[in-house]
Amino acid sequence: MITMNYKRITLLCGHYGSGKTNIAVNMALDLRKQYTDVAIADLDIVNPYFRTKDSAKELEEAGIKLIASEYAGSNVDIPALPQSMYSLTDDRHTKAIIDVGGDDRGALALGRLSDAIKAENDYEMLLVINKFRPLTPDAVSTAEVMREIEDACRIKFTGLINNSNLGEETTAENVLDSMRYAEEVSSLTGLFLKCTTVNKTIYDELSGKIKNLFRLNLQEKIK
Amino acid sequence: MADKVLMKGNEAIAEAAIIAGCRHYFGYPITPQTEVAAYMAKRMPKIGGCFLQAESEIAAINMVYGVASTGHRVMTSSSSPGISLKGEGLSYLAGADLPALVVNVQRGGPGLGGIQPSQSDYFQATKGAAHGDFHMLVLAPSSVQEMADLTVKGFELADKYRMTSMILADGTMGQMMEPVSLDYKIAPPPEKPWATTGTKLEREHNIVNSLFLVPEKLEEENFKRYEKYKYIEDNETMYEEYMMDDAEICLVAFGIAARVAKNAISEARKAGIKAGLIRPITLWPFPKAVIKAASQKVKAIISVELSMGQMIEDVCLASEGRVPVTLCNRAGGMIPSPKQVLQAIIDANNGGVK
Numbered sequence: 001m002i003t004m005n006y007k008r009i010t011l012l013c014g015h016y017g018s019g020k021t022n023i024a025v026n027m028a029l030d031l032r033k034q035y036t037d038v039a040i041a042d043l044d045i046v047n048p049y050f051r052t053k054d055s056a057k058e059l060e061e062a063g064i065k066l067i068a069s070e071y072a073g074s075n076v077d078i079p080a081l082p083q084s085m086y087s088l089t090d091d092r093h094t095k096a097i098i099d100v101g102g103d104d105r106g107a108l109a110l111g112r113l114s115d116a117i118k119a120e121n122d123y124e125m126l127l128v129i130n131k132f133r134p135l136t137p138d139a140v141s142t143a144e145v146m147r148e149i150e151d152a153c154r155i156k157f158t159g160l161i162n163n164s165n166l167g168e169e170t171t172a173e174n175v176l177d178s179m180r181y182a183e184e185v186s187s188l189t190g191l192f193l194k195c196t197t198v199n200k201t202i203y204d205e206l207s208g209k210i211k212n213l214f215r216l217n218l219q220e221k222i223k
Numbered sequence: 224m225a226d227k228v229l230m231k232g233n234e235a236i237a238e239a240a241i242i243a244g245c246r247h248y249f250g251y252p253i254t255p256q257t258e259v260a261a262y263m264a265k266r267m268p269k270i271g272g273c274f275l276q277a278e279s280e281i282a283a284i285n286m287v288y289g290v291a292s293t294g295h296r297v298m299t300s301s302s303s304p305g306i307s308l309k310g311e312g313l314s315y316l317a318g319a320d321l322p323a324l325v326v327n328v329q330r331g332g333p334g335l336g337g338i339q340p341s342q343s344d345y346f347q348a349t350k351g352a353a354h355g356d357f358h359m360l361v362l363a364p365s366s367v368q369e370m371a372d373l374t375v376k377g378f379e380l381a382d383k384y385r386m387t388s389m390i391l392a393d394g395t396m397g398q399m400m401e402p403v404s405l406d407y408k409i410a411p412p413p414e415k416p417w418a419t420t421g422t423k424l425e426r427e428h429n430i431v432n433s434l435f436l437v438p439e440k441l442e443e444e445n446f447k448r449y450e451k452y453k454y455i456e457d458n459e460t461m462y463e464e465y466m467m468d469d470a471e472i473c474l475v476a477f478g479i480a481a482r483v484a485k486n487a488i489s490e491a492r493k494a495g496i497k498a499g500l501i502r503p504i505t506l507w508p509f510p511k512a513v514i515k516a517a518s519q520k521v522k523a524i525i526s527v528e529l530s531m532g533q534m535i536e537d538v539c540l541a542s543e544g545r546v547p548v549t550l551c552n553r554a555g556g557m558i559p560s561p562k563q564v565l566q567a568i569i570d571a572n573n574g575g576v577k
Contacts, residue, residue, distance in 0.1 A: 048338055049338075049398050075337030075339055076337065077254040132227070132229040133229055134234060135266075166229050166402040167400055169402045
């Protein structure tokens with residue numbers, strides 16, 4: 001497992017269903033091993049399901065501050081954000097992972113914080129990519145989603161996370177096959193590939209074969 | 224697209240519809256089906272199709288009526304409260320014998336209810352979508368792959384019988400992601416000599432209408448329609464039998480409930496109870512014959528549902544009172560756990576009706 005270097009704020013954006021939330025939770029847990037004050041924020045105003053809040057118990061036990069809408073995971077679909085989201089930019093002592101909503105529509109909410117984030121200038125904005133999603137099968141379509149997100153939130157990406165997967169059916173070969181796609185996205189966009197994320201079930205098989213491999217424990221759905 | 228892709232159920236419906244030749248989508252957003260519309264909004268402009276967000280569900284279903292009249296493949300999608308709004312249009316489509324695809328990704332009700340998954344629109348879909356004597360073909364997917372497969376099938380059946388096909392999914396099916404293969408061979412749609420495509424001064428006007436001024440004529444139309452329904456019941460019923468060969472306890476479940484039931488059946492068999500599942504894939508026509516046959520050899524039947532017990536009425540009718548039929552259910556957006564279903568199997572096996 002690589003030792004990740006984190007900026008003060010790590011922003012995770014991408015096409016919806018690309019795997020942002022799972023990566024955000026795992027990164028927050030990883031970050032907590034390095035720092036005492038860690039927060040994770042769920043800025044998703046688009047999808048009322050599959051939320052950071054599903055992992056609330058695990059995050060709390062790890063001593064990670066969770067910033068999420070009180071409506072996330074409830075029986076209503078209210079695109080609201082908590083006022084505590086302003087602590088992400090106000091409290092510069094806390095390292096933060098921000099799980100942004102999918103696509104340009106989801107990234108819109110980030111725009112409220114973008115000026116403060118850029119002014120502080122200690123952030124990484126990572127594009128989570130999955131070549132097995134139907135609307136981002138190649139570098140060109142992925143770059144298009146990237147530009148739409150940048151326009152919506154007014155922050156430029158700084159790196160890529162290759163999270164190419166087919167859900168539970170993902171094989172090590174699928175991930176190896178996806179590396180060429182990740183490199184193509186990288187050369188087209190000029191963004192460096194920060195890491196490739198894989199589920200723990202295939203991590204050992206891929207260890208040593210892919211640079212900067214990051215192991216994921218996938219979220220368990222509550223209930 | 225022979226390779227597998229990772230899709231949400233809602234996306235699978237949208238892409239499969241496009242593959243099936245649908246170029247007209249009209250809808251209004253509602254959780255948990257919004258991704259159908261979102262996907263169509265992104266894809267339709269790129270392939271020369273029409274995505275239109277209507278001002279309401281009622282407007283959308285009437286736009287469907289309009290395009291269906293011209294013979295083109297057309298669809299709309301919504302979730303429970305939105306489908307109620309479409310009711311009038313569904314009846315008009317039936318009265319005018321128009322083919323269309325309507326998707327209901329159900330959420331908890333009644334009323335505004337909530338956004339969590341449900342199957343409590345079973346009665347509405349299979350018996351009473353709106354006024355008048357009519358049926359829709361009702362297809363119930365149980366995986367993301369089936370969301371796609373049944374969408375293609377739904378368009379084919381709709382054209383074949385000049386009826387509305389409804390995909391009756393639930394919030395789980397809409398939101399879950401699974402790998403799917405979208406490798407279909409699409410047959411060209413049948414000729415539609417009834418469609419309003421312009422006479423070119425070469426034929427009489429085609430008229431699409433559900434108003435009949437003479438009651439005898441209206442009755443005749445109803446009789447003809449029900450002869451067609453009888454033929455469909457005899458020829459288009461679809462279901463899956465799972466571990467039914469030696470089953471003593473028969474579960475009946477569709478959609479997400481069928482997946483939970485399969486897990487419970489594995490556990491029951493480990494405990495020495497021979498349980499099996501009949502999974503209706505068409506809810507109308509309902510697989511009566513296979514349930515009747517099962518009722519002649521099993522000890523008990525359990526209907527597993529995300530509702531207060533709706534399909535159970537059809538299960539009781541099909542099993543003709545031969546064996547006890549019990550309900551294992553959750554409602555209001557909750558899903559029965561495999562443990563709850565296992566307990567229902569154990570109770571039924573002990574002959575006790577809980």
